[in-house]
Amino acid sequence: MPTVETVKGPVDVGDLGTTLMHEHVFVLSPDIMQNYGDEYWDEEVRVADAIDKLRRLRDLGVTTIVDPTVVGLGRYIPRVARINAEVDLNIVVATGLYTFDEIPHFLHYRGPDTVLGGDEPMTEMFLRDIREGIGGTGIKAAFLKGVVEERGLTPDQTRIQHAIATTHVETGVPITVHTNAAHQTGRLALDLYEQAGVDLTKVVVGHAGDSNDLDYLREIADRGATIGADRFGIDVFNPTDQRVATIAALCAEGYAEKIVLAHDASCYIDFFSGASQATKEQMLPNWHYEHIHRDVLPMLREQGVTDDQITTMLVDNPRRYFS
Numbered sequence: 001m002p003t004v005e006t007v008k009g010p011v012d013v014g015d016l017g018t019t020l021m022h023e024h025v026f027v028l029s030p031d032i033m034q035n036y037g038d039e040y041w042d043e044e045v046r047v048a049d050a051i052d053k054l055r056r057l058r059d060l061g062v063t064t065i066v067d068p069t070v071v072g073l074g075r076y077i078p079r080v081a082r083i084n085a086e087v088d089l090n091i092v093v094a095t096g097l098y099t100f101d102e103i104p105h106f107l108h109y110r111g112p113d114t115v116l117g118g119d120e121p122m123t124e125m126f127l128r129d130i131r132e133g134i135g136g137t138g139i140k141a142a143f144l145k146g147v148v149e150e151r152g153l154t155p156d157q158t159r160i161q162h163a164i165a166t167t168h169v170e171t172g173v174p175i176t177v178h179t180n181a182a183h184q185t186g187r188l189a190l191d192l193y194e195q196a197g198v199d200l201t202k203v204v205v206g207h208a209g210d211s212n213d214l215d216y217l218r219e220i221a222d223r224g225a226t227i228g229a230d231r232f233g234i235d236v237f238n239p240t241d242q243r244v245a246t247i248a249a250l251c252a253e254g255y256a257e258k259i260v261l262a263h264d265a266s267c268y269i270d271f272f273s274g275a276s277q278a279t280k281e282q283m284l285p286n287w288h289y290e291h292i293h294r295d296v297l298p299m300l301r302e303q304g305v306t307d308d309q310i311t312t313m314l315v316d317n318p319r320r321y322f323s
Contacts, residue, residue, distance in 0.1 A: 028074030
């Protein structure tokens with residue numbers, strides 16, 4: 001059986017078990033934290049807190065989280081590895097680039113049709129993360145992550161997506177793409193990927209579950225891609241009861257094999273540092289790793305989703321994605 005790379009090394013895909021397909025350990029702004037983070041960031045406190053939260057998640061029966069924290073979200077693999085050493089959990093990490101529009105200046109002047117020219121450096125970076133490991137750690141990325149947000153496929157965003165597609169075609173590594181469900185940008189991403197030769201069965205359209213438009217969600221699934229119902233707890237985008245009703249309706253139509261579940265949560269996200277953290281917890285009290293198992297799964301069962309369908313979404317679909 002094939003294996004998938006994790007922070008602790010390759011794991012048989014059959015051993016991934018119950019998998020949340022879009023969770024972060026940390027989401028950070030390194031420049032801000034290094035210069036202004038004294039009151040927000042204490043390394044030892046945050047590491048201990050992360051170990052505790054991930055152990056509690058493991059105690060609920062989750063055996064794997066898929067972490068799409070890439071460049072642009074504060075990816076720092078040595079910290080994640082330190083935490084994972086204390087938790088009996090598979091953490092699958094990604095390569096890619098997170099931006100809503102423009103690429104970093106480091107990349108702006110390098111690559112085809114730029115001032116300095118040369119090969120596409122993003123493709124080289126992504127391939128190195130997959131084949132050699134990330135940042136000298138030897139820990140290899142197992143999937144690719146990009147973004148197509150409200151602004152759509154801007155020139156820089158198109159360049160990123162082509163680098164992701166090229167890397168996928170060369171390696172077979174799957175893709176998760178952050179999309180804006182309100183603007184249905186998953187359609188733009190799938191169009192580009194299809195034209196670039198990507199196997200759409202290896203694509204998760206992230207945050208598609210923010211939408212309750214069944215026609216849009218059916219279209220994603222019918223094209224072969226997977227619906228990322230991966231923001232449970234972010235009720236400001238789509239309340240939990242509506243997310244549940246949408247998944248139940250899709251399962252009733254036979255689409256369970258095209259859905260994966262998650263929260264897009266983290267142990268700590270510095271978007272909500274300091275006083276903002278208390279506001280975030282008041283506004284989004286269910287935005288944490290345990291919401292699906294404690295609250296969502298019982299609601300799905302009440303609406304007729306079977307245990308077999310839940311296993312399909314939490315176990316079988318992630319295993320197939322990484323096979």
